[in-house]
Amino acid sequence: MRRISVFGATGSIGQSTLDLIGRDREAYHVVALSGGRNIARLARDARSFGAEIAVTAHEELLTDLREALAGSGVEAAAGPAALREAAARPADWVMSAIVGAAGLAPGLKALEQGATLALANKESLVSAGPLLMATARAHGATVLPVDSEHSAIFQALIGEDISAVERVIITASGGPFRDWPVSRLARATLQEALNHPNWVMGQRITIDSASMFNKALEVIEAKEFFGFAPEQIEVLVHPESIVHALVGFRDGALMAHLGAPDMRHAIGFALNWPKRRELPVARPDLAQLGQLRFQRPDEARFPALRLAREVMAAGGLAGAVFNAAKEAALDAFIAGRIGFMDMAGVVERVLAEMSSAGGLDDGAMTLDKVTAADHLARIKAGEAIARAQQQEA
Numbered sequence: 001m002r003r004i005s006v007f008g009a010t011g012s013i014g015q016s017t018l019d020l021i022g023r024d025r026e027a028y029h030v031v032a033l034s035g036g037r038n039i040a041r042l043a044r045d046a047r048s049f050g051a052e053i054a055v056t057a058h059e060e061l062l063t064d065l066r067e068a069l070a071g072s073g074v075e076a077a078a079g080p081a082a083l084r085e086a087a088a089r090p091a092d093w094v095m096s097a098i099v100g101a102a103g104l105a106p107g108l109k110a111l112e113q114g115a116t117l118a119l120a121n122k123e124s125l126v127s128a129g130p131l132l133m134a135t136a137r138a139h140g141a142t143v144l145p146v147d148s149e150h151s152a153i154f155q156a157l158i159g160e161d162i163s164a165v166e167r168v169i170i171t172a173s174g175g176p177f178r179d180w181p182v183s184r185l186a187r188a189t190l191q192e193a194l195n196h197p198n199w200v201m202g203q204r205i206t207i208d209s210a211s212m213f214n215k216a217l218e219v220i221e222a223k224e225f226f227g228f229a230p231e232q233i234e235v236l237v238h239p240e241s242i243v244h245a246l247v248g249f250r251d252g253a254l255m256a257h258l259g260a261p262d263m264r265h266a267i268g269f270a271l272n273w274p275k276r277r278e279l280p281v282a283r284p285d286l287a288q289l290g291q292l293r294f295q296r297p298d299e300a301r302f303p304a305l306r307l308a309r310e311v312m313a314a315g316g317l318a319g320a321v322f323n324a325a326k327e328a329a330l331d332a333f334i335a336g337r338i339g340f341m342d343m344a345g346v347v348e349r350v351l352a353e354m355s356s357a358g359g360l361d362d363g364a365m366t367l368d369k370v371t372a373a374d375h376l377a378r379i380k381a382g383e384a385i386a387r388a389q390q391q392e393a
């Protein structure tokens, strides 16, 4: 039996992961499941999968979790230290599906115990890619991408020599605002940003898709995961979300990965790797689709992509700063404190302030340095958000 843990089990990726595991229960022993405020869901799944331990991220919810698990034999724990401890429990395969930089520390713990890390938590690669990949190497652990685009690239590279790659193309649906003018984007509401045309995902990544911050994170993720040079990574808007990525080789060939927009494909690929097994995902009907369209993204309307290029050029802790400022700006947009286009403004300001103050240090990356840069970036973002609010008033 394979020992499996799922961090962020109550979220969109976590639930899809449990859906797949639940179809073949006898094959898996569930070690740890983690969640946030949805104690009922966490306890339900921990009971039904017979997990060893269930962890909520919130210490104040420990009593609730204990009560919900009473009599089940599942251990209850809470808080960031408990998450790290649970991730250090021996497992063969660990799903990293916490949203945000909070996923980094448990991901590192899982790698340190040698588990194969299925990485949906792109924020940990953006914030600390060199640290994460070096930790995997040092412990002989494998990282498998669970972003649809990166899983697509990974699959297109099977049997290929990576040095023969000229470029990769990551596709973006363009989100709900694909054709909106900037003037209208500035007034976009939370409800409008949550109205994604093709994918059903957690709230935060859905808004990041509308602003293209998700694609910006993914460009950096591709650099950190595969080691491509920034100029090798291109983005194309592809409204149908059927082609997830393409790899261009030096002989001019382009290998594309096509699939329905269903994360169970990328999750299932990582779960079954290096084998392929049947997955409960729709098979694309190309004749019915009729056409697949591609267009260049408009960086004036979606400045996040330009910022990602600046982050890659700066290197060091720029990714951690970028991600943390983005998370703070996203919180402020969700809370109705700033407008949709203000998010990029806040992130740009924080990056500029911290680079001019020498805060993007290029020395050896440690978790402490990443955490400190993340913390300072959130403080600076708070200041930039307050200024943006004043301007609006």
Ligand code: NAD
Pocket: 007, 008, 009, 010, 011, 012, 013, 014, 034, 035, 036, 037, 038, 057, 096, 097, 098, 099, 100, 102, 103, 120, 121, 122, 123, 146, 147, 148, 199, 200, 201, 202, 203, 204, 205, 263
């Ligand atoms: P979600 O919001 O649906 O779920 C997030 C999970 O993380 C929940 O279990 C929540 O309880 C937990 N969580 C939130 N804050 C936490 C904290 N501070 N500490 C510990 N746990 C915390 O998010 P999602 O859409 O499932 O996305 C999860 C990750 O996968 C993200 O990094 C996202 O970018 C990535 N991803 C998601 C999709 C998708 O289709 N949903 C696709 C590609 C990549």
Ligand code: MG
Pocket: 147, 148, 149, 218
């Ligand atoms: Mg993606």
